[in-house]
Amino acid sequence: xxxxxxxxxxxxxxxxxxxxxxxxxxxxxxxxxxxxxxxxxxxxxxxxxxxxxxxxxxxxxxxxxxxxxxxxxxxxxxxxxxxxxxxxxxxxxxxxxxxxxxxxxxxxxxxxxxxxxxxxxxxxxxxxxxxxxxxxxxxxxxxxxxxxxxxxxxxxxxxxxxxxxxxxxxxxxxxxxxxxxxxxxxxxxxxxxxxxxxxxxxxxxxxxxxxxxxxxxxxxxxxxxxxxxxxxxxx
Ligand SMILES: [Zn+2]
Numbered sequence: 231x232x233x234x235x236x237x238x239x240x241x242x243x244x245x246x247x248x249x250x251x252x253x254x255x256x257x258x259x260x261x262x263x264x265x266x267x268x269x270x271x272x273x274x275x276x277x278x279x280x281x282x283x284x285x286x287x288x289x290x291x292x293x294x295x296x297x298x299x300x301x302x303x304x305x306x307x308x309x310x311x312x313x314x315x316x317x318x319x320x321x322x323x324x325x326x327x328x329x330x331x332x333x334x335x336x337x338x339x340x341x342x343x344x345x346x347x348x349x350x351x352x353x354x355x356x357x358x359x360x361x362x363x364x365x366x367x368x369x370x371x372x373x374x375x376x377x378x379x380x381x382x383x384x385x386x387x388x389x390x391x392x393x394x395x396x397x398x399x400x401x402x403x404x405x406x407x408x409x410x411x412x413x414x415x416x417x418x419x420x421x422x423x424x425x426x427x428x429x430x431x432x433x434x435x436x437x438x439x440x441x442x443x444x445x446x447x448x449x450x451x452x453x454x455x456x457x458x459x460x461x462x463x464x465x
Contacts, residue, residue: 242335242410245280252298254411255285258338259293267342267418268293273403274318277336277411278328282306286324289316319379326384327391327407336414338406344426345404348372352400355421355428356439362424364452365417366406367394368445370424375400394449396421 243251258275262268271293276286285301287293302315306325311317318324324337348355348370355370357363362370373390376383376399387405390397395417396406406421408414431437439445 241278241280243277243279243285245283248279248285248303249298251277251279251285252301255287255301256293256296256298258411258415259287259296261415262338262340262418263293265419267340267422269341273338273340274320274324275336275338275411275414276318276321276324276328278306278334279303283312284324284328286317286321289318320383322379322381322384323387323405326388327405330388331391331407333409334407335409336407336411338414338418339403340406340418340422341403342418342422342425344429345398345422346402347429348425349398349403350401353428355398355424356437357442357445358424358428358431358437358439360440360448362420362427363440363445363448365413365420365449366396366424367449368442369439370394370396370398370421372398372400373405375402378402398425 255275255277262273271290274287276284279285282305284304284306286304288300288302291300300315302317303312304317304321306328309322309325320339327334327337349372352372354372357368371390373386376386387397395408396404398404404421406414406417408417428437
Protein backbone atom coordinates (compact mmCIF):
# COMPACT_ATOMS: atom_id res chain seq x y z
CA UNK A 231 0.00 0.00 0.00
CA UNK A 232 2.94 2.30 0.60
CA UNK A 233 6.69 2.22 0.27
CA UNK A 234 9.26 2.19 3.02
CA UNK A 235 8.68 4.92 5.58
CA UNK A 236 10.68 6.30 8.46
CA UNK A 237 12.29 4.32 11.25
CA UNK A 238 13.29 1.52 8.88
CA UNK A 239 9.78 0.03 8.65
CA UNK A 240 7.22 -0.25 5.89
CA UNK A 241 4.26 1.93 6.75
CA UNK A 242 0.70 0.82 6.06
CA UNK A 243 -0.22 4.48 5.55
CA UNK A 244 2.32 7.05 4.30
CA UNK A 245 2.03 10.82 4.63
CA UNK A 246 -0.05 10.97 1.44
CA UNK A 247 -2.51 8.25 2.45
CA UNK A 248 -4.76 10.31 4.75
CA UNK A 249 -7.97 9.51 2.87
CA UNK A 250 -7.26 5.75 2.91
CA UNK A 251 -6.32 5.87 6.60
CA UNK A 252 -9.54 7.71 7.52
CA UNK A 253 -11.64 5.14 5.68
CA UNK A 254 -9.74 2.20 7.22
CA UNK A 255 -10.30 3.52 10.77
CA UNK A 256 -14.00 4.13 10.04
CA UNK A 257 -14.46 0.58 8.69
CA UNK A 258 -12.55 -0.91 11.64
CA UNK A 259 -14.92 0.88 14.05
CA UNK A 260 -17.91 -0.74 12.41
CA UNK A 261 -16.15 -4.12 12.49
CA UNK A 262 -15.47 -3.79 16.23
CA UNK A 263 -19.15 -3.07 16.93
CA UNK A 264 -20.35 -5.90 14.67
CA UNK A 265 -17.98 -8.43 16.25
CA UNK A 266 -19.11 -7.41 19.74
CA UNK A 267 -15.72 -6.14 20.91
CA UNK A 268 -17.09 -2.65 21.64
CA UNK A 269 -20.55 -1.32 22.51
CA UNK A 270 -21.78 1.99 21.14
CA UNK A 271 -19.25 4.75 21.74
CA UNK A 272 -16.86 2.82 23.99
CA UNK A 273 -13.35 2.12 22.75
CA UNK A 274 -11.22 3.83 20.13
CA UNK A 275 -9.03 3.04 17.12
CA UNK A 276 -6.05 4.76 15.51
CA UNK A 277 -3.53 4.20 12.74
CA UNK A 278 -0.14 5.82 12.30
CA UNK A 279 -0.13 8.25 9.36
CA UNK A 280 3.35 8.70 7.88
CA UNK A 281 6.13 9.60 10.26
CA UNK A 282 4.59 11.97 12.77
CA UNK A 283 0.77 11.88 12.77
CA UNK A 284 -2.10 9.48 13.50
CA UNK A 285 -5.74 9.17 12.45
CA UNK A 286 -8.05 8.39 15.40
CA UNK A 287 -11.76 7.98 16.04
CA UNK A 288 -13.54 11.04 17.44
CA UNK A 289 -14.69 11.43 21.04
CA UNK A 290 -18.05 10.00 22.13
CA UNK A 291 -19.64 9.09 18.80
CA UNK A 292 -21.33 5.84 17.79
CA UNK A 293 -19.10 4.11 15.21
CA UNK A 294 -22.04 3.14 13.02
CA UNK A 295 -22.96 6.82 12.49
CA UNK A 296 -19.47 8.00 11.49
CA UNK A 297 -18.07 8.85 8.06
CA UNK A 298 -14.39 8.96 7.06
CA UNK A 299 -14.49 12.78 7.37
CA UNK A 300 -15.34 12.47 11.08
CA UNK A 301 -11.97 10.85 11.88
CA UNK A 302 -9.42 13.16 13.49
CA UNK A 303 -5.78 13.73 12.49
CA UNK A 304 -3.47 14.35 15.48
CA UNK A 305 0.23 15.22 15.65
CA UNK A 306 2.09 12.55 17.62
CA UNK A 307 4.60 14.82 19.31
CA UNK A 308 2.44 17.69 20.57
CA UNK A 309 -1.07 16.29 20.32
CA UNK A 310 -2.41 19.17 18.24
CA UNK A 311 -5.27 18.46 15.83
CA UNK A 312 -4.79 19.14 12.11
CA UNK A 313 -8.12 20.13 10.62
CA UNK A 314 -11.42 19.60 12.35
CA UNK A 315 -12.78 17.32 15.04
CA UNK A 316 -12.33 16.38 18.68
CA UNK A 317 -10.19 13.24 19.08
CA UNK A 318 -10.95 10.39 21.46
CA UNK A 319 -10.11 11.23 25.08
CA UNK A 320 -7.62 8.34 24.94
CA UNK A 321 -5.61 10.04 22.15
CA UNK A 322 -2.65 10.67 24.54
CA UNK A 323 -2.38 6.90 25.19
CA UNK A 324 -2.33 6.16 21.45
CA UNK A 325 0.28 8.88 20.83
CA UNK A 326 2.54 7.60 23.61
CA UNK A 327 2.48 4.07 22.14
CA UNK A 328 3.45 5.28 18.65
CA UNK A 329 6.22 7.45 20.09
CA UNK A 330 7.58 4.65 22.31
CA UNK A 331 7.21 1.84 19.72
CA UNK A 332 8.24 2.92 16.19
CA UNK A 333 7.15 -0.41 14.66
CA UNK A 334 3.51 0.00 15.76
CA UNK A 335 1.13 1.03 12.98
CA UNK A 336 -2.27 0.70 14.68
CA UNK A 337 -3.76 0.73 18.18
CA UNK A 338 -7.21 -0.54 19.21
CA UNK A 339 -8.78 0.05 22.64
CA UNK A 340 -11.79 -2.09 23.56
CA UNK A 341 -14.01 -2.90 26.53
CA UNK A 342 -14.61 -6.47 25.34
CA UNK A 343 -16.36 -8.78 27.79
CA UNK A 344 -13.81 -11.41 28.84
CA UNK A 345 -10.94 -8.88 28.82
CA UNK A 346 -12.98 -6.60 31.10
CA UNK A 347 -13.61 -9.47 33.52
CA UNK A 348 -9.91 -10.32 33.78
CA UNK A 349 -9.08 -6.60 34.06
CA UNK A 350 -11.49 -6.36 36.99
CA UNK A 351 -9.72 -9.26 38.70
CA UNK A 352 -6.34 -7.71 37.79
CA UNK A 353 -4.94 -11.10 36.76
CA UNK A 354 -2.04 -11.39 34.31
CA UNK A 355 -3.06 -13.89 31.59
CA UNK A 356 -0.30 -16.47 31.09
CA UNK A 357 0.61 -18.20 27.81
CA UNK A 358 -2.64 -20.16 27.62
CA UNK A 359 -3.02 -20.82 23.88
CA UNK A 360 -0.69 -21.03 20.88
CA UNK A 361 -2.51 -18.48 18.73
CA UNK A 362 -2.89 -16.02 21.62
CA UNK A 363 0.85 -16.26 22.36
CA UNK A 364 1.89 -15.80 18.74
CA UNK A 365 -0.01 -12.55 18.29
CA UNK A 366 -0.17 -11.03 21.80
CA UNK A 367 3.15 -12.20 23.26
CA UNK A 368 4.30 -14.40 26.14
CA UNK A 369 1.63 -13.05 28.53
CA UNK A 370 -1.02 -10.35 28.81
CA UNK A 371 -0.11 -8.01 31.65
CA UNK A 372 -2.47 -5.70 33.53
CA UNK A 373 -1.51 -2.01 33.51
CA UNK A 374 -1.92 -0.36 36.92
CA UNK A 375 -5.16 1.52 37.38
CA UNK A 376 -5.20 5.01 35.86
CA UNK A 377 -8.03 7.42 35.17
CA UNK A 378 -9.07 7.34 31.49
CA UNK A 379 -7.33 10.05 29.49
CA UNK A 380 -4.77 10.77 32.22
CA UNK A 381 -1.02 11.20 31.82
CA UNK A 382 -0.57 8.29 34.18
CA UNK A 383 -2.51 6.10 31.73
CA UNK A 384 0.03 6.84 28.97
CA UNK A 385 2.88 5.65 31.20
CA UNK A 386 1.34 2.50 32.68
CA UNK A 387 0.22 1.24 29.25
CA UNK A 388 3.62 1.64 27.60
CA UNK A 389 5.20 -0.17 30.56
CA UNK A 390 2.68 -3.04 30.61
CA UNK A 391 3.03 -3.59 26.85
CA UNK A 392 6.83 -3.91 26.86
CA UNK A 393 7.71 -6.97 24.75
CA UNK A 394 4.03 -7.54 23.95
CA UNK A 395 1.39 -6.34 21.50
CA UNK A 396 -1.38 -5.85 24.07
CA UNK A 397 -2.23 -5.30 27.73
CA UNK A 398 -5.24 -5.07 30.01
CA UNK A 399 -6.20 -1.82 31.75
CA UNK A 400 -7.06 -2.47 35.41
CA UNK A 401 -10.83 -2.20 36.01
CA UNK A 402 -11.35 -0.80 32.51
CA UNK A 403 -10.62 -2.86 29.36
CA UNK A 404 -7.84 -3.72 26.94
CA UNK A 405 -5.38 -2.26 24.44
CA UNK A 406 -4.25 -4.19 21.35
CA UNK A 407 -1.67 -3.08 18.79
CA UNK A 408 -0.20 -4.24 15.51
CA UNK A 409 2.17 -3.23 12.79
CA UNK A 410 -0.89 -2.77 10.60
CA UNK A 411 -4.59 -2.23 11.31
CA UNK A 412 -5.58 -5.81 10.35
CA UNK A 413 -2.90 -7.08 12.73
CA UNK A 414 -4.18 -4.86 15.58
CA UNK A 415 -7.75 -6.11 15.00
CA UNK A 416 -6.47 -9.70 15.01
CA UNK A 417 -4.69 -8.94 18.27
CA UNK A 418 -7.91 -7.52 19.80
CA UNK A 419 -9.74 -10.74 18.88
CA UNK A 420 -6.91 -12.99 20.12
CA UNK A 421 -6.64 -11.23 23.48
CA UNK A 422 -10.38 -11.55 24.01
CA UNK A 423 -10.20 -15.27 23.12
CA UNK A 424 -7.20 -15.76 25.43
CA UNK A 425 -9.00 -14.03 28.32
CA UNK A 426 -12.11 -16.17 27.82
CA UNK A 427 -10.05 -19.38 27.71
CA UNK A 428 -8.13 -18.29 30.81
CA UNK A 429 -11.33 -17.68 32.80
CA UNK A 430 -12.81 -21.03 31.76
CA UNK A 431 -9.57 -22.99 32.28
CA UNK A 432 -9.37 -21.58 35.81
CA UNK A 433 -12.80 -23.08 36.45
CA UNK A 434 -11.62 -26.45 35.08
CA UNK A 435 -8.91 -26.71 37.69
CA UNK A 436 -6.45 -24.06 36.57
CA UNK A 437 -4.86 -22.83 33.34
CA UNK A 438 -1.61 -24.66 32.49
CA UNK A 439 0.66 -22.17 30.70
CA UNK A 440 3.23 -22.91 28.01
CA UNK A 441 6.88 -22.72 28.97
CA UNK A 442 7.93 -19.03 29.00
CA UNK A 443 10.85 -19.57 26.60
CA UNK A 444 8.63 -21.41 24.10
CA UNK A 445 6.00 -18.69 24.42
CA UNK A 446 8.57 -15.97 23.80
CA UNK A 447 9.96 -17.86 20.78
CA UNK A 448 6.50 -18.35 19.24
CA UNK A 449 5.82 -14.62 19.44
CA UNK A 450 9.19 -13.85 17.83
CA UNK A 451 8.47 -16.27 14.98
CA UNK A 452 5.14 -14.54 14.36
CA UNK A 453 6.78 -11.11 14.32
CA UNK A 454 9.56 -12.13 11.94
CA UNK A 455 7.84 -14.64 9.72
CA UNK A 456 5.00 -12.26 9.00
CA UNK A 457 6.99 -9.05 9.10
CA UNK A 458 6.72 -8.51 5.32
CA UNK A 459 3.23 -9.76 4.65
CA UNK A 460 1.40 -8.23 7.61
CA UNK A 461 1.30 -4.77 6.01
CA UNK A 462 -2.15 -3.74 4.99
CA UNK A 463 -3.56 -7.24 4.79
CA UNK A 464 -4.04 -10.49 6.55
CA UNK A 465 -0.98 -12.48 7.47
ZN1 LIG B 1 -11.96 2.80 27.58
